[in-house]
Amino acid sequence: MAKLRRGWGIVLSAKDVQETDRLATVLTEKEGKVPILAKRARRIESPYGAVLEPTNYVELIYYVRVGPYLLKEASLLRRYPGISGELARLEAALEGLNFVEGLLPERVPEPRVLSLTVGFLEELEKGAPPDVLLLAYELKALSALGHGPHLEGCVRCGSEEDLTWSPGEGLICRSCGGEGEEMPASLWRAMRMLSRLPLSSAGRVRLREGEVKRIRALLRGHGRGDYNPA
Ligand SMILES: [Zn+2]
Numbered sequence: 001m002a003k004l005r006r007g008w009g010i011v012l013s014a015k016d017v018q019e020t021d022r023l024a025t026v027l028t029e030k031e032g033k034v035p036i037l038a039k040r041a042r043r044i045e046s047p048y049g050a051v052l053e054p055t056n057y058v059e060l061i062y063y064v065r066v067g068p069y070l071l072k073e074a075s076l077l078r079r080y081p082g083i084s085g086e087l088a089r090l091e092a093a094l095e096g097l098n099f100v101e102g103l104l105p106e107r108v109p110e111p112r113v114l115s116l117t118v119g120f121l122e123e124l125e126k127g128a129p130p131d132v133l134l135l136a137y138e139l140k141a142l143s144a145l146g147h148g149p150h151l152e153g154c155v156r157c158g159s160e161e162d163l164t165w166s167p168g169e170g171l172i173c174r175s176c177g178g179e180g181e182e183m184p185a186s187l188w189r190a191m192r193m194l195s196r197l198p199l200s201s202a203g204r205v206r207l208r209e210g211e212v213k214r215i216r217a218l219l220r221g222h223g224r225g226d227y228n229p230a
Pocket of ligand 1: 154
């Protein structure tokens with residue numbers, strides 16, 4: 001007999017598979033990121049199709065097995081109507097969850113990332129500025145997983161002069177061999193503030209649209225370990 005288990009967590013993503021099934025990735029409290037297959041979830045009579053939507057906080061009962069776990073029951077504990085009802089917020093939420101899903105290993109508990117994710121969704125729901133909040137969430141998730149970029153001056157000597165960006169590391173000055181793109185003080189100081197401030201205060205960091213795009217590209221390259229400025 002397959003083992004039954006109960007779990008709670010945030011749905012990071014979900015996609016339709018086969019004729020009527022849905023495959024969700026859920027960041028659970030006890031097991032971290034897990035894939036869960038909901039058989040016949042897209043049938044009209046199924047109560048689970050609408051539960052397994054990204055951003056929902058859900059309770060699940062599932063069979064443990066090799067490959068994706070098999071859903072037995074799902075119930076909705078918390079949804080975020082303020083996010084799903086506004087495009088800019090929904091896009092930020094989905095982008096953040098997608099970024100974090102890519103960073104997380106499967107079936108490894110990451111309670112800090114889960115509480116960070118809940119905090120991110122709660123702040124979005126309350127109306128925090130989505131673009132800045134997204135950057136703060138991604139920076140904090142990288143740090144929580146031990147991949148945070150070095151933002152305290154040059155990673156080698158601590159200097160705050162002539163800084164450049166090294167994907168996978170963070171700031172490095174030209175004297176220490178930094179050859180990447182130049183990092184203006186306003187940009188890296190803003191990133192440092194976003195990583196230090198609680199998510200609820202991220203909205204205090206003022207950024208121009210170009211700066212938001214640039215930081216986003218830096219984090220994408222940093223998280224992947226390669227670098228492709230958009
Ligand atoms: Zn240096």
